[in-house]
Every structure is written in structure tokens, then in C-alpha cells.
Amino acid sequence: MSLDLSVLAGEAVYLVAFGLLALGIFALIAHGNLMKKVIGLTIFQTAVILFFVATSAKWQATLPIVPEAGAAGPAAGYMNPLPHALMLTAIVVMVATLGVALALLVRLHRRYGSFEEDDLLDRVE
Amino acid sequence: MIRHHLPALLVVVPLGTGLALPLLATLSSRLAWPATVAAGAITAALAVAGVFQVLAGGPVHYAVGGWPPPWGIELVLDPLSAFVAAVVAAVSTCSLAYAGGLDDPALRGRLGGGPALCLLLLAAMMGIVVTGDLFNLFVFLEVAALATYALIGAGGGRALLASFRYVILGSLGASFYLLGVGLLYALTGTLNMADLAARLPAAEASRLVPVAVGLIVMGLGIKMGVAPLHGWLPDAYTYAPPAVVALLAPVATKVAAYALARILFSVLGVSFVLDASVLGGALAWLGAGSILVGGIMALRQDDLRRLLAYSSVSQMGYIVLGIGLATANSLAGAYLHILNHALMKGCLFFVAGAAAQRLGGTALADLRRMHRLMPVTTACLVVAALSMVGIPPAGGFFSKWYLLLGAVESGHWVFAGVILAGGLLAVVYMFRVLEHVCLEPRAADDHGGGHARVGRKDASPAVLLPLVVLAVGIVAAGIFNASIVNGLLRLAASVGVG
Amino acid sequence: MIGGHDSVIVQTAVRLLLPWIRIFGLYVLFHGHSSPGGGFQGGVIFAASYIVLGLALGRRELERCAPERATLQWAAVGALVFFGVGVAALVGGGALLDYGSLPLPVPEGPALRAFGVLLIEIGVFLAVAASLTLIFVRLAKVAEEESA
Numbered sequence: 001m002s003l004d005l006s007v008l009a010g011e012a013v014y015l016v017a018f019g020l021l022a023l024g025i026f027a028l029i030a031h032g033n034l035m036k037k038v039i040g041l042t043i044f045q046t047a048v049i050l051f052f053v054a055t056s057a058k059w060q061a062t063l064p065i066v067p068e069a070g071a072a073g074p075a076a077g078y079m080n081p082l083p084h085a086l087m088l089t090a091i092v093v094m095v096a097t098l099g100v101a102l103a104l105l106v107r108l109h110r111r112y113g114s115f116e117e118d119d120l121l122d123r124v125e
Numbered sequence: 126m127i128r129h130h131l132p133a134l135l136v137v138v139p140l141g142t143g144l145a146l147p148l149l150a151t152l153s154s155r156l157a158w159p160a161t162v163a164a165g166a167i168t169a170a171l172a173v174a175g176v177f178q179v180l181a182g183g184p185v186h187y188a189v190g191g192w193p194p195p196w197g198i199e200l201v202l203d204p205l206s207a208f209v210a211a212v213v214a215a216v217s218t219c220s221l222a223y224a225g226g227l228d229d230p231a232l233r234g235r236l237g238g239g240p241a242l243c244l245l246l247l248a249a250m251m252g253i254v255v256t257g258d259l260f261n262l263f264v265f266l267e268v269a270a271l272a273t274y275a276l277i278g279a280g281g282g283r284a285l286l287a288s289f290r291y292v293i294l295g296s297l298g299a300s301f302y303l304l305g306v307g308l309l310y311a312l313t314g315t316l317n318m319a320d321l322a323a324r325l326p327a328a329e330a331s332r333l334v335p336v337a338v339g340l341i342v343m344g345l346g347i348k349m350g351v352a353p354l355h356g357w358l359p360d361a362y363t364y365a366p367p368a369v370v371a372l373l374a375p376v377a378t379k380v381a382a383y384a385l386a387r388i389l390f391s392v393l394g395v396s397f398v399l400d401a402s403v404l405g406g407a408l409a410w411l412g413a414g415s416i417l418v419g420g421i422m423a424l425r426q427d428d429l430r431r432l433l434a435y436s437s438v439s440q441m442g443y444i445v446l447g448i449g450l451a452t453a454n455s456l457a458g459a460y461l462h463i464l465n466h467a468l469m470k471g472c473l474f475f476v477a478g479a480a481a482q483r484l485g486g487t488a489l490a491d492l493r494r495m496h497r498l499m500p501v502t503t504a505c506l507v508v509a510a511l512s513m514v515g516i517p518p519a520g521g522f523f524s525k526w527y528l529l530l531g532a533v534e535s536g537h538w539v540f541a542g543v544i545l546a547g548g549l550l551a552v553v554y555m556f557r558v559l560e561h562v563c564l565e566p567r568a569a570d571d572h573g574g575g576h577a578r579v580g581r582k583d584a585s586p587a588v589l590l591p592l593v594v595l596a597v598g599i600v601a602a603g604i605f606n607a608s609i610v611n612g613l614l615r616l617a618a619s620v621g622v623g
Numbered sequence: 624m625i626g627g628h629d630s631v632i633v634q635t636a637v638r639l640l641l642p643w644i645r646i647f648g649l650y651v652l653f654h655g656h657s658s659p660g661g662g663f664q665g666g667v668i669f670a671a672s673y674i675v676l677g678l679a680l681g682r683r684e685l686e687r688c689a690p691e692r693a694t695l696q697w698a699a700v701g702a703l704v705f706f707g708v709g710v711a712a713l714v715g716g717g718a719l720l721d722y723g724s725l726p727l728p729v730p731e732g733p734a735l736r737a738f739g740v741l742l743i744e745i746g747v748f749l750a751v752a753a754s755l756t757l758i759f760v761r762l763a764k765v766a767e768e769e770s771a
Contacts, residue, residue: 021304028297034289041296048304055311065657069733083310086260090303092663092751093267097296099758100274104289106765111282124283133719141706147699151692191721236695 013054020047032117034108038101045094049087056080131175132187132200135210135251138168143244150237158225161240165218165247172207172214172251179207180613186257195320199257205617209383209463210254213376216467217247219591220375223475224368226587227482231279231366239279243372246272253380259306259316259392262384263299266348269380270295273373277365287360294357298347305340308333322392335402341388342404348381351445352415355438359422362434367478370430374437375471379463382444386459389448399451408449413543415442420550424557429477429487432554433470436513439547440466446540447528455531456618457610462524464609465512465602469521472509472595476502479584479592489561496563499583503562505596510555512599515548520602527610627681637679644672652748656737662744666751673756682763691764694757701749708742 020043027040056079064078072078109115112123127134142164150157179185184203188194202210221243224232232239245268252265274295278288310316312333313324328334343354350358358378362370389398399405419439426432440462447459479502480495481487496503512519525544532541583589602609628634648668655661677685709720717724722739729735 028293037293041293045296045300048300048307051304052307052310055307083307086316088661088663089260089264093264093271093299095755096271097267097274097292099755100271100278101289101292102762103758103765104274104278104285104292106762107278107281108285108289110765111285120286124286130713130719133713137706137710137713137719141703141710144699144702144706147695148703151696187718189719189721191718191723236692 010059013057014051017047017051017054020044020050023047034105034115034117034120038098038105041101042094042098045090045097049090049094052083052087052090056083127171127174128178130187131171131178132185132202132255133189134171135168135175135214135255136200136248138171138248139164139244139251140248143241143248146237146241146244154237157237157240158221158228161244162218162222162225164244165214165221168247168251169211169214169218172211175202176207176211176613178202179204180616194257195315195317198261199317199319200255201257201318202255203617204613205383205387205460206254208460208613208617209380210251212464212467213250213254213380214247216375216471216595217250217372219594220368220372220471220475221247223371223478223588223591226585226591227368227371227478229366229368231281232276232368239276242272242276246276246372246377250376250380253384257318259309259318259321259388261316263303263306266302266381266384267299269377270299270348273377276369276372277361279369280364280366282364283360284364284366287357287364291357291361294347294354298344298354300344301340301347302344305337305344308337308340312337318387318392322394325393329397329401338393338402338404342385342408345381345385345388346411348378349385349441349445350378350438351411351441352418352438355415355419355441358438359431359434362437362474363428363431367474367481371471371474371478374433374474375467378437378441379444379467382441382448382459382463385445386448386456390451395451405449405451409446409537409540410449412442412444412446412449413540415439415445416543416547417442417550420547420554423554424550426554427489429480429489429492429558430474432489432558433473433477436551436554437466437470439550440470440513443525443528443544443547446544447531450528450531450535450537450540452531452535453615453618454527454534457614458524458527458529458531460614460617461520461527461606461610465520465524465599468595468599468602469509469512469519472505472592472599473513475588475592475595476506476509479588482588483584489558492558492561493564501583501589502592505592506562507559508596508599510559512603513555514552518600518603520599520606523603523606523610627684628679633679637675641672641676644675645669648672648748648752652744653741655744656740662747663751665744666748667755669748669752670755670759673752674759677759677763682767685760685763689756689760691757691760694753694760698750698753698757701746701751701753704746704749705743706746708739708746712739 024040024044024047027043028037031037031040058076058079061077061079064081066072105115108120112120114120114123142160146157146160149160179202184201187200189198189200224243249265249269249272253262253269256262256265274288274292277291278285306316309321312328312331313321315321315324347354362374416439419435419442423432423435423439426435443462444459447455447462477487480492480499483499484491484495508519512521515522515525525548529541529544532544648665651660651668652662652665673685673689676688711726712721712724713719715724715726722736723731725735725739727735727738729738
């Protein structure tokens with residue numbers, strides 16, 4: 001049985017994206033430290049963004065910017081700009097979520113003095 | 126012009142006011158809450174006008190930016206979205222008035238941040254309801270979630286941990302939803318709901334579709350708080366500031382349920398839900414499980430707000446069960462329950478907050494003598510409890526009736542039994558609350574400080590007014606349920622059901 | 624972090640670099656329509672200038688350059704600029720955010736739309752720069768209160 005590795009040439013980026021997804025979820029679940037959970041969540045969200053952006057790339061395609069009106073070529077020669085625009089919004093959401101999570105963590109640390117989930121559950125009681 | 130731009134105005138009014146509040150607060154910090162309530166009231170009036178507009182003239186489509194769909198984002202007001210928009214806006218206005226009257230110290234701030242976040246939440250919820258684009262739905266879901274994280278965290282102490290848990294779970298759910306939408310976009314090339322519905326049958330054979338739909342359902346399920354994805358809900362509703370829970374509990378999870386119904390019936394179609402996949406059955410079983418799990422957990426609680434939180438999980442189960450059964454009657458029941466639950470849970474959480482302010486705590490033991498000290502509040506509590514239990518003419522009876530009809534006529538006797546069992550559980554835990562409220566404390570407890578006085582100390586008028594409005598609404602929803610169902614919900618339930 | 628960096632070299636280098644970082648942020652903003660860039664990217668770079676200022680020169684200096692209340696107001700102004708452009712399009716006769724119907728003395732068609740996009744990008748820039756700076760300022764403040 002021979003492996004046809006050429007299929008990986010175009011799909012490698014999707015494998016990386018799903019690998020990061022798994023890594024992010026693992027970090028989210030396996031660590032008891034809240035800061036590491038936040039990092040895992042960020043990795044997960046970044047992986048989703050990477051997946052989306054990867055769908056917009058095409059072989060030997062150029063930037064979807066037309067220098068003057070009417071000079072556009074066939075659509076297959078340009079990268080798809082829509083996922084990029086969508087993912088900008090998703091990145092903003094990710095940054096805002098990170099900001100809120102960090103603010104909560106800083107306050108938790110100020111109040112209870114620890115980032116470890118077990119310690120916090122004990123001290124909060 | 127207002128008629129033409131109505132779908133956009135539903136989002137624009139609360140959003141603009143919320144963004145302007147920090148600037149307004151520099152003029153006078155006393156303007157913040159009145160401006161918030163005014164914006165809510167205008168939105169509610171627009172939403173109700175939208176209902177009548179849709180009933181008279183058919184669905185309203187609005188192309189944002191002037192770009193026609195599928196290139197641009199489309200806002201749609203059809204019977205279902207107009208109904209849910211009206212419910213969300215009206216109940217939220219009562220919650221905003223309640224929050225302003227309660228004057229919670231957690232939301233007080235010189236910079237006007239608390240009311241601004243509440244308005245952002247309202248704007249985002251309206252956006253979720255009127256949008257016709259899948260990615261736009263994600264954006265509004267996240268705006269609502271971010272406002273919610275901050276509002277819950279304002280409670281301090283245990284609320285910080287509860288909010289953090291919601292941050293993790295909520296962001297995870299939203300990312301699942303985004304991944305599902307991404308898969309559907311990669312498959313069909315469109316994000317517009319109507320266009321996707323047209324293109325999906327051609328792509329249905331692909332293995333991506335079940336994965337994408339599963340991810341979307343899981344993501345929305347976390348936002349809805351249906352068991353077993355409800356882990357964030359009890360802590361969040363228990364420890365958040367009372368004003369915040371009053372805003373969240375009636376409507377925040379319902380808009381996620383609306384989004385699920387919209388995607389299931391307008392995009393995927395009923396035949397996909399019931400025949401081509403296990404989705405309908407799975408949702409029905411999830412809903413049934415949620416009813417029982419929420420109800421049983423509610424029995425064991427000693428704190429009123431935690432009890433109501435588990436009760437909310439249980440009641441969300443009814444809505445999910447109705448969506449999963451996907452018959453005309455069960456959908457009408459599920460949508461009617463969105464209205465009824467918003468009214469009665471809102472009323473109950475308003476009571477809990479008012480009791481916390483006057484009686485010092487929300488443990489069930491703290492509620493003794495409430496019927497003497499806070500008679501109007503207790504009357505509203507009784508009305509809401511009757512609705513929860515399902516006694517006509519309070520509205521809760523009718524939504525459970527339609528759900529029961531739907532379960533019976535599609536032959537699912539197990540679900541009919543679960544609906545009845547859920548009602549029984551509600552009887553037990555609501556009467557437990559009423560027992561604590563209406564009983565006199567034993568003589569040995571009588572030498573506590575404030576409870577020794579039998580003088581009335583009801584909530585302030587600013588708090589009582591929205592409470593009474595909701596209680597009246599519960600009864601009105603019950604009395605007029607036939608006209609609501611036949612006039613509006615039959616149309617809503619026929620979306621995609623054919 | 625709260626007290627700034629000890630080394631004079633770092634502090635001087637940061638003081639010299641700040642204007643260039645900000646100019647680059649503005650450059651990224653204005654070239655967003657024809658190269659990678661735009662409001663959010665430019666805003667992040669601009670906010671990075673304030674964060675570097677706080678890290679190197681200390682919280683007092685940061686508080687002097689970016690007072691909390693003013694920064695929140697800038698964020699609100701930025702968001703309202705975006706919002707205002709959208710509503711102006713509504714008032715001008717088109718749909719919400721329809722830049723082709725803005726009531727501005729710019730020739731109709733692609734030029735007006737491009738100008739409308741530039742206006743909202745400026746709004747996004749202000750909002751993002753102010754918000755990210757504000758997040759950093761607030762977190763630094765809480766951290767300082769904790770160690771005090």
C-alpha cells in the first residue's frame with residue numbers, strides 16, 4: 001500500500017488547523033490553571049480563523065484589487081476576499097473576549113490570590 | 126420612512142443610545158438610566174409596530190448597505206422574527222426599568238458603563254432576531270455574549286468565577302458555531318440564509334453537512350443553556366447582580382433558541398430535521414432530558430435564584446422539545462412558551478431581586494414573612510408561580526397544552542409523559558417557594574432584627590411598576606393566547622414546515 | 624511593569640520610536656483600501672504605541688498621556704463616527720450603511736463609496752486604539768492596586 005502524499009500539498013493547512021483545534025481544546029480541558037485555559041481558548045479560536053482563511057486561497061491567484069475600473073480578469077485568478085473580511089471581525093471578537101477574560105482573571109487574582117481552579121474553588125467557598 | 130427602515134431601526138436605536146451613553150454621562154450621570162429605558166421603550170414600540178406591519182403586508186426584507194442579497198447582509202422581519210423581536214424588546218424594556226429602579230450598586234459608575242452594556246445587549250439581541258445572514262448572527266451572538274460577560278462579572282466575588290466559566294463555555298460555543306458556518310460556506314459559497322436554503326439540497330450528499338449542522342447545533346445549544354450544555358447557567362444566574370439577571374434570564378437564552386429554530390426550519394427545512402437526519406429526535410430527547418434534569422435539580426435548591434436558574438434550564442427544555450418535534454402544534458407551543466417564559470421568569474427574578482433588596486438575601490429561609498412585608502410583590506410572585514405550574518388563565522398552561530397536543534398527535538407518548546412530569550416538578554418546587562413566602566416564621570426565629578416589625582416595606586414604586594406590568598402580561602398572554610396563536614404563531618410555525 | 628523599565632537606553636529608545644509607530648499606524652489606516660490594512664489593524668498599531676509607553680516609562684506617564692475618562696470618550700466617539708456615517712446614509716435616502724447615498728459633496732459612484740469606507744475606517748481606528756489602550760490602562764491599574 002503506497003501513500004499518496006501529494007494530497008497533503010493542498011490540504012496541509014487544514015490538517016494544521018484541525019491540529020490546533022485539538023490542541024486548544026486539550027489545553028482548555030486538561031489544565032487547572034485559568035490562565036492556561038484562556039490560552040487554550042485563544043489557540044482554539046485562532047485555529048478556526050486559520051481554517052476560514054485557508055478556504056480563500058487558490059493556486060497562483062493574486063490579490064483581489066483591481067488597479068483601474070474594467071481591468072478585472074476572470075474571478076479564478078483572484079483570491080477570495082470575503083473570508084478575510086469575515087475573519088477580521090472574528091479576530092476583533094477574539095481580542096475582545098481575551099480582554100474580558102484577562103480582566104476577570106486580574107480581578108480574581110486580586111480578590112483570591114490564585115489562578116489555580118482548585119485553589120479558587122476552595123477560597124471562594 | 127420609519128416603516129421602510131424598521132428592521133434596521135430595531136438595532137440602530139438601542140445601539141446608538143448605548144454608544145452615546147458614556148458621552149451623555151459626562152453631562153449628567155443621572156441621565157443614564159432614564160435614557161436607557163427611553164431607548165428600550167422606543168425599540169419595543171417599533172418592534173410591536175413591526176408585528177402589525179408584517180401581519181398586514183407580509184415579510185419585510187431590508188438590504189443593509191444597499192447591496193441586494195446574497196451579496197449584502199439582509200435583515201428579515203417575518204412573523205416569527207417580528208414576534209420574537211416584540212417579546213424581547215418589550216420584556217427587556219421592563220427589565221431596564223426594573224434595573225433603573227433597583228439602582229444596583231454594582232452597575233453604578235461615573236462613566237455610564239452599566240446601562241451602556243445593557244443597551245448593547247439589547248441591540249445585539251435584536252440583531253440576532255432580525256438578521257438573515259449566518260455570519261451576522263455570529264457577530265451579534267458574540268456582542269451579546271461580551272456584554273453579558275461584563276455584566277455578570279460586575280457582581281464581584283463568586284460572580285467573577287461564574288462569569289469566567291461563561292466566558293470559556295460561551296466562546297467555545299460561538300467558535301463551534303463559527304466553524305459550522307465556515308464549513309457550510311466552504312461547501313456552498315454563501316452565508317445568506319435564504320440563499321443557503323436554495324443551494325443546500327444540491328450539496329446535501331456531502332459528509333460536511335451533518336458535521337457543520339452538528340457544530341452549529343452544539344454551539345447554539347451552549348448559548349441556550351439546555352442540558353447537558355447548561356453548566357454555566359446556574360452560577361451565572363445566582364451570583365450576577367439582580368438587575369443583570371432580570372435582564373438576562375427572560376430573553377437571553379430565548380434568542381439562541383430562536384436562532385436554532387430559524388436555522389433548522391428556514392435553512393435546513395423540516396424534511397431534513399425529521400426525515401433525513403436524527404436531528405429532530407436528538408433535539409427532542411435533549412429537551413426532554415433538560416426538562417427532567419432542570420426540574421429535579423430545582424427541587425434540591427435552598428436559594429431562590431439558584432432554584433429559578435435550574436427552573437430556567439427545565440423550561441428551555443420545553444422549547445427545545447417543541448422544536449425537535451417539529452409539528453405545527455408543537456412549534457406553536459414552543460414559540461408561545463418563548464413569550465410565556467420570558468414573562469414569568471422575568472416576573473420571578475424581579476421578585477427575587479426586590480426581596481434581596483428588602484429582606485437581605487435570596488435564600489429561601491430569608492423569604493419568610495414576605496407576604497406580610499411585601500404584599501404586592503407576593504401577589505405578583507403568586508401569579509408567576511401559577512403560570513409556571515400551568516394553571517389557566519395564566520399563560521403557562523396554554524404553551525404546555527400546545528406542546529402536549531404536538532407530542533400526542535405525532536405519537537410520542539414518552540414526551541407527553543415528560544411534559545406532564547415536568548409540570549409536576551414545577552408544582553413541587555414552586556409550591557416550596559410559596560410555602561416559604563407565605564408561612565410565618567416559628568416563634569424561636571422571631572427575635573431577629575427587622576423581621577420583628579410587621580410594618581409593610583414593599584419595594585419602591587420604580588421597582589414595582591415593571592413587576593406589575595409583567596404580572597398583568599402573564600395573565601393577558603393567557604387570556605389572549607388564542608388570538609396570539611391563531612393570528613401570529615400559526616404563520617410563524619408554518620415557516621419552512623409547509 | 625508598573626514602575627517602567629530601569630534602563631535609560633530603553634526609555635530613550637521608546638521615546639524616540641513612539642511618533643514613528645503612530646505614523647505607521649495612520650499609514651496602515653489610510654492604505655487599507657489598496658493594501659493589507661484598515662481601521663482595526665491601524666488601531667492596534669496605534670494602541671501598541673501606548674502599551675510600549677506604559678511598559679517602558681511607567682504607569683504615571685501612561686496615565687498622563689492616556690487618561691482613563693478621555694480614552695473611554697474617544698472610544699465612544701470612534702464608535703459613534705461609524706454609527707453616524709451609517710445613519711447619515713439612512714437620512715440621505717438609502718439603506719443603512721449605504722455609502723452611495725451619503726449627503727457629502729463628493730461625486731457619486733465609486734468615489735463616494737470609497738470615501739464612506741474611509742470615514743468608517745477612521746471611526747474604527749479611533750474606537751479600537753482607544754479600547755485597547757483602555758484595556759491595558761485598566762489592567763495595569765488593577766495590578767498596581769493589588770501590589771500596593
